[in-house]
Amino acid sequence: MFVTVEGVEGAGKSTLLNLLARELERRGIAFLRTREPGGCGLGASLRPLLLDVSSRLDSRAELFLFLADRAQHVAETIRPALERDEWVLCDRYADSTIAYQGYGRGMDIDRLQTLNDYATKGLWPDRTLLLDLPVETGLDRARARNGREGLSASEGRFEAEEKAFHQRIREGFLDRAARWPERFQILDATLAPQQLLQQALSGLGIVS
């Protein structure tokens, strides 16, 4: 089972994945937890280039770095885990490219879909949990967390974008969820983490 978690900045993806991972562990379900960008050796090198505020990336260069990360991640990490019959829990995947580079930066959505098919050899998630919330709430949460945990702006290149950019991304994710309702589960990310976990578990067919 290939499960991705998507949403705007600060939606609570890592928090939900921590809880889900604990539940799978408790039930003895073998899984691999990973993320994009940065879920494989190549991605670890690409992540700072993609997220550092000082990177001056042309939007096409940015796109191809995300796709390079994904191609390697699928080949080296995700597909082998699925072949071992493990669940894969991935924090962001191809829907993020379509939301951020497509809806956010204005690139052609059909072309991005085709490029993602090429990069992943057609591997799309079985289920996608979309954490949906107002962008201001997500950005406030992310800033508060960064302040508390002393994180610098070194990963803040997307956070620094204007509010309208994040709003387009939220709408992009919702458009995709409407187009593939059998794959997406929309979760109201303003709910408490434990409530979100229960909803996610039942959506994934895991009875609590």
Ligand code: Z5A
């Ligand atoms: N990107 C792209 O453009 N194209 C692509 O193809 C891909 C990615 C794959 C990666 O950033 C950036 O790359 C991303 C899109 C772009 N940029 N943005 N924006 P990242 O991986 O560094 O960061 P992120 O994915 O945006 O996630 P995040 O900011 O780390 O947030 P999160 O994981 O969703 O949230 P969290 O850390 O779990 O929670 C944030 C805070 O809220 C924290 O203090 C929690 O305690 C709190 N929280 C969490 N859940 C709740 C609930 N339910 N209630 C109240 N408070 C909560």
